[in-house]
Amino acid sequence: MTGLRPCEFFLVRYVPDPVKGEFVNIGVLLRDLSGTGPAPAYVRFTRDWARVRCVDPGADIEMLEALEQELIQRVEERREDMPYVLKTLEDSLSNGLQITQAKACLAETIPAELTRLMQLYVESQRREAVARMSGRQKIARSMRGAFERTGVWNLMSKRIAASPYTHPGDPLRIDCGYRPNGVIRMFHAVSLDGDLDLAKVLAFGMPQLREGVARVENATLELTAIVEPWRELRGEEDAQEDGLAQYRFGVECMEAAEIRVLTTSDLPRLADTARVEMKL
Incomplete structure (x- = not known):
């Protein structure tokens, strides 16, 4: 276990119908907690929107893509105050977008962990979703x-x-x-x-x-x-x-x-x- 970095991650979800509670994970926000200063954060979104279109053919994909850049900018500007960043994001996002509670993880490297989390939570069900498309x-x-x-x-x-x-x-x-x-x-x-x-x-x-x-x-x-x-x-x-x-x-x-x-x-x-x- 030597050399692993303690981290926490959040999932960004698209929720087309909050009443039904259906959602699609579209991205990951990962924080590196291994240092003593402000924890740097990293954001990655999906590049394949098939699952989103499966649950909502009318989804605004351009808006979702722009959200990734907005997240990157916010975490860079206020990395020392992540609770504030998350609170302002939750307040500004529509009901169709949610950020989950933090979960702990250990990372060998930040890029590798981002890739692993994306594969596990965001991309893993893409093919199944397309296959189940009505x-x-x-x-x-x-x-x-x-x-x-x-x-x-x-x-x-x-x-x-x-x-x-x-x-x-x-x-x-x-x-x-x-x-x-x-x-x-x-x-x-x-x-x-x-x-x-x-x-x-x-x-x-x-x-x-x-x-x-x-x-x-x-x-x-x-x-x-x-x-x-x-x-x-x-x-x-x-x-x-x-x-x-x-x-x-x-x-x-x-x-x-x-x-x-x-x-x-x-x-x-x-x-x-x-x-x-x-x-x-």
């Missing part, structure tokens, strides 16, 4: 990627609350949208792989949502549901007939409510249209 999450990820490639994603509204247009307490949030002239275009990922509840919820609420947008925004609403192509969902041959009937029912349910239904293969065209309409 059908809707995969669609939302593809949708974001398409809009990012044309440069419009950062200019779009995300997680658009339906409640201002429908009724207080309505939990629905539409994934993203933008407003060219007198039309508001919204896009929502909807998986038709087995569970059609979301398709039916959108269809049921569409008339009230459309009326609310017209009343509040003085604009016409165009809601597009992005679904998987049927060929991606085909399973065993004997299950194809029932699966196709269910898939068609989901599509027809939304189309009957005047929701435009497109597949992920249409995303490049939608993203190009958004780029033109947003004059990029």
